[in-house]
Amino acid sequence: MARRKRRRSQTPCASAVGGPSNRALKVSTYGSSVSTKSQSFTRSTWPSQTRSYRESHLGPGKGKSYDEDLRDRTAAKGLEWIVEQQLLASILDRMSASSEWSFADFACGTGRILEFISAKIPTAVGIDISPEMLGLARARCPWATLIQGDVTADPALAPGPFDLITAFRFFLNAEPTLRSQVLTWMRMALRQGGWVVANFHRNPASLRGTYLRARTSRATRPAMMSVSEACEMLKVHGFTPRQVVGYSFLPYRRDGRKQLAPSVRRAVETRLAGNRALLPAAGSFIVVSSLD
Numbered sequence: 001m002a003r004r005k006r007r008r009s010q011t012p013c014a015s016a017v018g019g020p021s022n023r024a025l026k027v028s029t030y031g032s033s034v035s036t037k038s039q040s041f042t043r044s045t046w047p048s049q050t051r052s053y054r055e056s057h058l059g060p061g062k063g064k065s066y067d068e069d070l071r072d073r074t075a076a077k078g079l080e081w082i083v084e085q086q087l088l089a090s091i092l093d094r095m096s097a098s099s100e101w102s103f104a105d106f107a108c109g110t111g112r113i114l115e116f117i118s119a120k121i122p123t124a125v126g127i128d129i130s131p132e133m134l135g136l137a138r139a140r141c142p143w144a145t146l147i148q149g150d151v152t153a154d155p156a157l158a159p160g161p162f163d164l165i166t167a168f169r170f171f172l173n174a175e176p177t178l179r180s181q182v183l184t185w186m187r188m189a190l191r192q193g194g195w196v197v198a199n200f201h202r203n204p205a206s207l208r209g210t211y212l213r214a215r216t217s218r219a220t221r222p223a224m225m226s227v228s229e230a231c232e233m234l235k236v237h238g239f240t241p242r243q244v245v246g247y248s249f250l251p252y253r254r255d256g257r258k259q260l261a262p263s264v265r266r267a268v269e270t271r272l273a274g275n276r277a278l279l280p281a282a283g284s285f286i287v288v289s290s291l292d
């Protein structure tokens with residue numbers, strides 16, 4: 001407890017990058033375009049489904065196939081991961097992430113974000129509901145505390161307080177109620193002045209999103225979220241979006257493992273990642289928010 005208190009009072013977050021007057025993180029890129037309408041969680045961006053996203057990765061073999069795509073530098077997901085590492089490194093630098101911080105990766109899956117960030121923040125907790133996904137995370141991050149369970153049902157599993165909570169490839173596909181429950185837990189588990197870093201990977205205004213909207217009916221369309229919808233969701237739950245970075249601009253094939261000219265794609269995507277002018281058309285984006 002004493003250690004926790006010391007860490008919290010020493011953390012550079014609040015003074016260095018926290019608060020509305022923060023200069024280290026640029027407050028921009030979406031500004032006035034953030035919608036105040038709360039239509040973001042309606043059927044227009046959420047296809048009907050019968051089961052909760054909680055069950056999505058419980059099937060046998062899920063962990064292995066998920067991991068294979070992410071590690072394949074020629075696959076769409078593997079390519080995104082290369083770019084995400086570049087963006088995450090700069091986000092952590094700009095928020096002056098410290099080795100004194102405590103960090104939780106919510107829905108950590110097979111542990112890629114957990115492994116990457118815990119190189120900088122060793123006090124790391126991974127949380128996931130799927131034993132198989134968590135098994136791979138355990139092999140990858142033996143130093144981390146791994147929690148199998150649902151913090152939305154039992155917040156005491158991971159009460160925090162954390163300086164940083166990440167959630168990658170989660171919010172878009174989670175049903176609205178689950179999104180809301182997770183954000184409520186995050187608000188409880190995050191310390192004041194702490195950060196949430198979340199990504200969203202199907203922007204309706206991107207080339208791929210435009211193609212999908214043209215080719216699918218509302219009933220069959222996969223979930224999509226725009227930058228303003230994602231920011232609005234975070235705001236509704238008490239977070240202040242501070243920075244949005246876009247990436248993944250080129251359309252990709254449905255079977256993400258068979259990209260044409262993967263090395264050219266890699267060069268283009270790496271070059272364009274984070275370009276502010278192109279943010280509205282980014283296929284994926286990361287939102288950095290604070291709890292003030």
Ligand SMILES: C[S@@+](CC[C@H](N)C(=O)[O-])C[C@H]1O[C@@H](n2cnc3c(N)ncnc32)[C@H](O)[C@@H]1O
Pocket residue numbers: 053054055056057058106107108109110111112113127128129130133149150151152167168169170
């Ligand atoms: C697409 S994976 C993302 C994994 C990881 N964040 C990444 O980006 O590689 C989504 C993960 O969310 C987990 N999940 C779904 N509902 C959850 C819940 N209520 N609590 C914790 N994890 C959950 C699934 O088990 C799955 O591992």
